[in-house]
Amino acid sequence: MESRQDTVAALERKAALIRRDILRMIFLSQSGHPGGSFSAADIVTALYFHFMRLDPSNPGWPLRDRFILSKGHACPLWYACLAERGFFPREHLAYLREIDGILQGHPDMRKTPGLDMSTGSLGQGLSAGVGMALGLRAAGLEEPRVYVVLGDGECDEGQVWEAAMAAAKFRLGNLIAFIDFNDLQLDGRCRDVMPLEPLADKWRAFNWRVLEIDGNDMAQVFDAVAGARGDAGGGPWAVVARTVKGRGVSFMENRCEWHGRAPDGDEYGRALRELGGDAGAAPRFVRSEAACRWRTGERLLFGGAKEIPTRDAYGEALVELGRQRPDVVVLEGDISKSTRTQEFSRRFPARFYQCGVAEADMVGIAAGLATTGLIPFVSTYSVFASMRACEQIRTSVAYPRLPVKLAVSHGGLTPGNDGVTHQATEDLGVVRTIPGMTIVVPADAAAAKALVREAASHPGPVYLRFTRDPVPVLYGPDEEFRIGRGKVLRKGGDVLLVAIGDMVWVALEAWERLRREGIEAGVIDMHTLKPLDADLLAAEAGKTGCVVTAEDHQVQCGLGGAVAEVLGDRCPVPLARVGLADTFAESGTYDFLLQKYGMDPAAVAAAARLVIGRKKGVGHAVP
Amino acid sequence: MPSHEERARLIRRMSLAVRRDIVEMIHAAGSGHPGGSLSCVEILVALYFDAMRIRPEEPGWPQRDRFILSKGHAAPALYAVLAERGFLPRGDLLRFSANGSRLQKHIDMHQVPGAELSTGSLGQGLSVAVGMCLADRIDSKDRRVFVLLGDGESQEGQVWEAAMAAAHFGTERLTAFLDCNKCQVDGYVRDVCDIDPVEDKWRGFRWKVRRIDGHDPAAILDALETARSCPGPHMIVADTVKGKGISFMENRVEWHASPLNGEQYGQAVLELDAEERRLANS
Numbered sequence: 001m002e003s004r005q006d007t008v009a010a011l012e013r014k015a016a017l018i019r020r021d022i023l024r025m026i027f028l029s030q031s032g033h034p035g036g037s038f039s040a041a042d043i044v045t046a047l048y049f050h051f052m053r054l055d056p057s058n059p060g061w062p063l064r065d066r067f068i069l070s071k072g073h074a075c076p077l078w079y080a081c082l083a084e085r086g087f088f089p090r091e092h093l094a095y096l097r098e099i100d101g102i103l104q105g106h107p108d109m110r111k112t113p114g115l116d117m118s119t120g121s122l123g124q125g126l127s128a129g130v131g132m133a134l135g136l137r138a139a140g141l142e143e144p145r146v147y148v149v150l151g152d153g154e155c156d157e158g159q160v161w162e163a164a165m166a167a168a169k170f171r172l173g174n175l176i177a178f179i180d181f182n183d184l185q186l187d188g189r190c191r192d193v194m195p196l197e198p199l200a201d202k203w204r205a206f207n208w209r210v211l212e213i214d215g216n217d218m219a220q221v222f223d224a225v226a227g228a229r230g231d232a233g234g235g236p237w238a239v240v241a242r243t244v245k246g247r248g249v250s251f252m253e254n255r256c257e258w259h260g261r262a263p264d265g266d267e268y269g270r271a272l273r274e275l276g277g278d279a280g281a282a283p284r285f286v287r288s289e290a291a292c293r294w295r296t297g298e299r300l301l302f303g304g305a306k307e308i309p310t311r312d313a314y315g316e317a318l319v320e321l322g323r324q325r326p327d328v329v330v331l332e333g334d335i336s337k338s339t340r341t342q343e344f345s346r347r348f349p350a351r352f353y354q355c356g357v358a359e360a361d362m363v364g365i366a367a368g369l370a371t372t373g374l375i376p377f378v379s380t381y382s383v384f385a386s387m388r389a390c391e392q393i394r395t396s397v398a399y400p401r402l403p404v405k406l407a408v409s410h411g412g413l414t415p416g417n418d419g420v421t422h423q424a425t426e427d428l429g430v431v432r433t434i435p436g437m438t439i440v441v442p443a444d445a446a447a448a449k450a451l452v453r454e455a456a457s458h459p460g461p462v463y464l465r466f467t468r469d470p471v472p473v474l475y476g477p478d479e480e481f482r483i484g485r486g487k488v489l490r491k492g493g494d495v496l497l498v499a500i501g502d503m504v505w506v507a508l509e510a511w512e513r514l515r516r517e518g519i520e521a522g523v524i525d526m527h528t529l530k531p532l533d534a535d536l537l538a539a540e541a542g543k544t545g546c547v548v549t550a551e552d553h554q555v556q557c558g559l560g561g562a563v564a565e566v567l568g569d570r571c572p573v574p575l576a577r578v579g580l581a582d583t584f585a586e587s588g589t590y591d592f593l594l595q596k597y598g599m600d601p602a603a604v605a606a607a608a609r610l611v612i613g614r615k616k617g618v619g620h621a622v623p
Numbered sequence: 624m625p626s627h628e629e630r631a632r633l634i635r636r637m638s639l640a641v642r643r644d645i646v647e648m649i650h651a652a653g654s655g656h657p658g659g660s661l662s663c664v665e666i667l668v669a670l671y672f673d674a675m676r677i678r679p680e681e682p683g684w685p686q687r688d689r690f691i692l693s694k695g696h697a698a699p700a701l702y703a704v705l706a707e708r709g710f711l712p713r714g715d716l717l718r719f720s721a722n723g724s725r726l727q728k729h730i731d732m733h734q735v736p737g738a739e740l741s742t743g744s745l746g747q748g749l750s751v752a753v754g755m756c757l758a759d760r761i762d763s764k765d766r767r768v769f770v771l772l773g774d775g776e777s778q779e780g781q782v783w784e785a786a787m788a789a790a791h792f793g794t795e796r797l798t799a800f801l802d803c804n805k806c807q808v809d810g811y812v813r814d815v816c817d818i819d820p821v822e823d824k825w826r827g828f829r830w831k832v833r834r835i836d837g838h839d840p841a842a843i844l845d846a847l848e849t850a851r852s853c854p855g856p857h858m859i860v861a862d863t864v865k866g867k868g869i870s871f872m873e874n875r876v877e878w879h880a881s882p883l884n885g886e887q888y889g890q891a892v893l894e895l896d897a898e899e900r901r902l903a904n905s
Contacts, residue, residue, distance in 0.1 A: 123780075156787060158746075158780025165778060169816045194791050198827055205823035329761070353757060353792070361750045361784030368754020371739065374761070376754075392747055392781070400732055400741045 004222065007050060012218045014084075015045040019248045020277045021080040021093060021284065027268040028287045029096040031105070031417050035258040037077040039182040039215070039243040040149055044069075046221045047147055048081040051229060056086035059114045065144050066132050068117045070125020071151035071180060072106040072421065073260070079103050079112065087114035094287035097417035099294060099588025099596060105419035108586075120421025121384065122357050123157025126150060126177060130167050133175040145229050148177045153185030153334060156194045156356035161206065168207035173232030176225070177208075180215060182245035184256050187334045187342075187354060194334075194356025203238040215241025249274050294592040297600050300512045302505055307470035310502075311409040313448035314466050315340025318377060318407075320449075321456055322348045328456060329369055331355055331362050333380035338468075339409045341379045359384045363392040363404070370402040375456055381415070382408040382424030382465050386431050397461045398436045404461050407452065411441065411465035412552025413594065414502060419587035424465070425580050429557025431463045432530050438462045439529040440483060443504035446475040447527060454483050465501065469590045472505045474525075486533035488540070492520030495608045496544040498537065500526050500559045503550040503578070506594070509601035510550075514608055521608060532562045538570040546574045546611040550604050555579040574614035576607040627844065630673055634840035635902060637668045637707060642868045643895050644703035644716055650888040652720035654728060658878040660700040662804040662837070662863040663771055667704045669843040670769055679709035682736040688766055689739045689755055693748025694773035694802060695729045696880070701738070702726050710737035746779025748772065749799065753785055756794035767851075770799040775807030778816050783828065790829035795854035798847070799830075802837065804865035806876045825858040837861025869894060
C-alpha cells in the first residue's frame with residue numbers, strides 16, 4: 001500500500017511529464033495556451049492519475065468519474081492526461097489544432113475520446129457539471145464524482161453564479177469545482193481587469209463548502225481532493241486554488257503574454273530543460289508534415305498581395321474616432337489585444353471600460369452609457385457578442401433604439417485553429433433577425449476604416465464584424481463607402497456573384513477563374529447585410545438572370561437568406577448559396593477550412609457554373 | 624423643511640393612493656402583475672416623492688436622478704407613481720395594457736414620460752444602471768442612479784456580472800433595492816432557488832449592504848440617507864410582502880400575474896378605504 005508521501009511524489013513526477021507533453025504539443029502546433037495549462041496541471045494530474053475512476057478502453061463507462069475543463073483553452077493539459085491514460089494514441093498529440101485532427105483548439109467531445117463535455121466559451125462548464133451531477137443522482141449512482149476546473153477570469157461570467165446557485169439548491173455533494181486562481185487573465189491581472197476578491201467569501205455566500213489551497217503544491221491538492229470526494233453529504237465543494245500561470249517554466253511564470261503564445265525553438269529547449277526533459281532523448285511524439293492532405297489554395301489575382309486583418313483597421317479607426325469625437329467610448333471584454341481596442345485604451349483611458357469576461361453585462365452597460373448621449377463601441381469576439389449577449393442586444397439595445405455599436409472581431413472561420421467555439425458562423429443570421437439592427441461586414445482594411453467612421457454617425461445600433469486573419473487589400477484609402485449601398489466591383493452578364501466580408505476576395509478570385517473560361521461574371525461587395533441594397537441586387541440580378549452568394553457564415557439566414565428573400569420578392573432567378581452547409585466547421589488554418597468546407601474560389605466558380613446551367617431551365621424545380 | 628415624521632407620513636399617504644391606482648388599473652385592464660407591484664410601493668414612493676431630484680414638467684432634465692425598474696413587470700407601480708407625481712395624466716392609468724396605449728404591460732421608455740429604460744426581461748437593468756453611472760462620471764455630473772431588482776431576478780447571472788462591474792468601477796452614486804418579497808412565479812423563492820444568504824452575497828461582491836423592512840417609510844428614508852452619505856455601490860435589501868396591502872393577496876404566489884375580478888376589486892377597495900381611515904385617525 002503506497003504511502004501518501006509516495007503517491008504525492010509520484011504525482012509530482014507525472015505532472016512534470018504532463019507539462020513536458022503540453023509544451024511539446026504547443027511547440028509543434030505553434031499555437032495554443034501554455035500559461036493556463038501549466039497553472040492547472042497539478043490539479044488535473046492528481047485527478048487523472050490517482051483519484052478518478054476511469055476505463056480508457058471504455059470512455060463511456062457509466063460508473064466513471066466525470067471531468068469538465070470549463071476553462072477549455074487549457075485543453076492541451078486535458079489531452080496530455082487522456083493520452084497518457086491511454087484514451088487515444090499519443091501520436092495525436094503532435095497534431096493539436098490541426099485540420100482533420102481529433103484534438104481541436106478547444107475541447108470537442110465528439111472528436112476526442114475521453115472528453116465528457118465540449119467547452120471553450122467560458123462560463124458554461126459548471127452548468128454542465130451540475131447537470132451531470134444531477135443525472136448521476138437520478139440514476140442512483142452515489143460513487144461517481146463530477147470535477148470541474150474553472151478559470152479565475154471565467155468567474156466574471158454571470159452563468160458561473162447561476163450554476164453555483166443551482167448546485168447549492170440541489171445540494172450536489174458529488175460536485176467538486178476548482179478555481180484555477182492564477183490572478184492573470186488576457187488583458188492583465190484579475191485585480192485590475194475585474195477584481196474577484198473576496199473570492200472564497202463569494203463561494204461561501206453561494207452556499208458552497210470552500211477549501212483554499214496552493215494549487216501547485218501537490219500535497220495540498222491531494223489532501224483537498226481526498227477530503228472533498230470523501231464528504232459528499234453537505235453540498236458542493238469549491239476549491240479555490242492559488243496557482244501561478246505558466247508554472248514550471250521560469251520565463252513563463254506570472255506573465256500575461258504566455259496566455260496564448262507558443263514558444264519558439266530556443267524557448268522550447270530552455271523550457272524543456274527546466275521541466276526536467278532531455279532535449280537529446282527521442283521525443284514522445286513526432287509530427288509529419290506529409291500527414292496533412294491540404295495544400296495552400298492557388299491564387300490567380302491575390303498571390304503575394306498585401307494582406308491586413310480588418311480588426312487591425314478597426315483598432316486604428318477607433319483611435320482616430322476617439323480623437324475626433326469626445327462622445328465615443330469603448331467597452332471591452334478582456335481581449336483588447338485581440339480585438340485591437342488596446343491602443344484606444346492607452347490613448348483615452350478615461351473613455352475605456354474594461355468589463356472582464358462578462359459580455360451580457362457589457363452590452364447592458366453600453367446601453368446605459370448610450371442613454372446619456374454617448375456612442376459606445378463594444379468589442380469582443382463575434383460569437384460571444386451575438387450569442388451570449390443576443391438577448392441583451394435585442395432588448396436593451398435594439399428595442400430601445402440605442403446607438404450602441406457592436407464592433408466584434410473573429411468573424412466566420414477566420415479564427416481558424418481556435419475551433420468551433422470561437423468561430424462565429426451563425427451570428428449574421430441571428431442579428432439580422434433583430435429589428436432595427438444595421439449589419440456591416442467590411443471586405444478589407446480600407447473598407448473597415450471607412451465603415452467604422454460611418455457607423456459612428458449612423459443612427460441606432462450597428463453590428464460590425466471583422467476578421468482575425470489577414471485578408472487581401474482590395475480598395476484604395478480614399479474609396480468611399482455608404483452604409484446600405486452595395487459596391488459593384490465587376491460587370492458581367494452571365495452570372496452575378498454577391499459576396500460579403502472576407503468572401504469578397506474569394507469571389508474576385510472566382511471571377512478570374514470564370515473569365516478564363518469565357519464566363520463573364522458581375523461581382524458585388526454587399527458590405528451592408530442589413531439594410532440590404534435590394535434595388536441594386538434586383539437590378540443586377542435581372543441583368544444576369546442568376547445569382548451566387550458567398551459568405552463566411554452558414555448558408556441559411558445570412559447573406560444567402562437575405563438575397564433569397566429579395567429575389568423571391570422582386571426577381572426570382574436561380575440562386576446558389578456558398579457558405580457553411582448547415583454544419584459547424586473545426587480547428588484548422590483558414591485557407592484549409594475554406595477548401596474543406598466548399599467555400600474557396602473553386603467552389604464559388606463551381607456554384608456559378610451550376611446556377612448558369614439552371615438559367616436555361618428557369619421555372620423548373622431543381623431536384 | 625419637513626420633519627422626518629412628516630416625510631414618513633407623506634410616504635404612507637401617497638403609498639395608499641398608489642395602491643388604489645395599481646388595483647384599479649389592473650382590474651380595468653384585466654391583466655397585469657399585482658403581487659410584485661404592491662410589494663415595492665413604499666420604496667418607489669420614497670424615491671419619487673422624497674429622495675430623487677426630478678422635474679415632472681421636464682422629464683429630460685439633464686441634472687435629474689434616474690430610476691430603473693429592473694423588475695419590469697412591476698410597471699403598474701411605476702406608472703401609478705409617475706402619474707401621482709405629475710409625469711402622466713392619471714386618466715392614462717385606466718388605459719394600462721389596452722390596445723394602442725402608451726402604458727404597456729412592460730415599460731417602453733420611448734412612450735412613457737419619466738421612464739428611463741424599457742425593461743421586462745429580468746436581469747438586465749443593473750447593467751444599464753452601471754453604464755449610466757459611468758456616463759455621469761464623464762460629465763462630472765452629480766446625478767444619482769437608483770435600481771429596483773426582484774429577489775427571483777437575482778437568480779440571473781447577469782445581475783452578478785453587473786454587481787462585480789459596479790464594485791470594480793466604483794459606482795459611488797448607485798443605490799439598488801432588492802424587493803425581497805420571497806415569492807416568484809413557480810413558488811416561494813426558497814423552494815425554487817434559494818438566494819440566501821442575500822446580504823453575504825452582496826457583501827462578497829463588495830457592495831455596502833443594509834437590510835430593512837421595505838414597508839417602513841422611516842426605515843427606507845434612513846437607508847437612503849446612509850446611502851447618500853457614503854460612497855456606494857449600495858444594496859438595500861428590503862423585506863417586503865408580495866401583494867402588500869390587500870389581505871387576500873399577501874404572501875400568495877398565485878397573485879404574481881393574476882388580475883382582480885369585480886368582486887376581488889371591490890374587496891380590495893374596501894380594505895384600502897379602511898386603511899385610509901386608519902391613517903387619518905392615527
